[in-house]
Amino acid sequence: MITFTILTICFLAALSFKIKKVKAPVLRTLTWYLHLTFLAFSVLCFLLMLNDYGFKGTQTERVFYSLYAGTGMLLYGLSKPDNDARYAYLLFFFGFPFLLLIGLLLPPLRTITLVAMFTFLFDSDFHRYKIDDDYALQAKTSGILSAYPMYSLITDKYLFFEKITPEVVIPREPVHTLKMNKLGNDSVRIRLNRIDTVIHIK
Missing domain, CATH: 2.40.128 (Lipocalin)
Structure with missing residues (x-):
């Protein structure tokens, strides 16, 4: 449950930041650096996977993917509302759980949503x-x-x-x-x- 745990903690933290309207520019800048670092590792993991390679360990790739998505959620919570592409990019990470919830409530999308949940959120x-x-x-x-x-x-x-x-x-x-x-x-x-x-x- 590594993926589910990381994303849940990051989502709740981002929600708390947004509700309390936290202003922490230094923390936001550091989180951006972390987010870009995990993005680079995620891209590397994907390229390795295409060639039947991976980092050592059974869940290493999932940890990188989860931290990439989780830091995106945190950045959304630390960012001010805006209409630019960067804010829309961060909104995707924060809005993903809501998309899954909507998919579960709509019968035509329920099966696809369940498959997506087990694929992205639950570890093998x-x-x-x-x-x-x-x-x-x-x-x-x-x-x-x-x-x-x-x-x-x-x-x-x-x-x-x-x-x-x-x-x-x-x-x-x-x-x-x-x-x-x-x-x-x-x-x-x-x-x-x-x-x-x-x-x-x-």
Whole structure:
């Protein structure tokens, strides 16, 4: 619930700033710097994702995205009402929860809104099965969006990054047994339920 927690705290703080009409130019300037920093990290995360890479850790990208959106909410609370594009940009972050609420109240949009909520607000469950110091098998479950875990091969790369090879095995059923053992230096044998396969790791 990292995403939901960060966005909830930032939204409530922004709402408090707006109600109390807080004037803190130094805080607003620092928040802008943070917001632009998290924007840069979010863009980097997106580019890495397009190439099946990511920062180390299961929720690192979500933290960057959440802090980017959360600092946008805070900036809206610290900014004076205006008609310029920058204020409209900040209004999007603050107004996103209201858009979700409106979507839930309108039957034609309810299903789409629920999918958006689970996609953007609720974290997936991850579990990693270590193969060795450089490789691991990752099981990712996305709640109602995915009936069964998706299995990816995680490869340690370049100090802060890892390569993600998705769907190396697709059981399409609840997992009861999982066994792995390396075959030399370039492959791993995976036995998952009735699946017995060998994947290359070099």
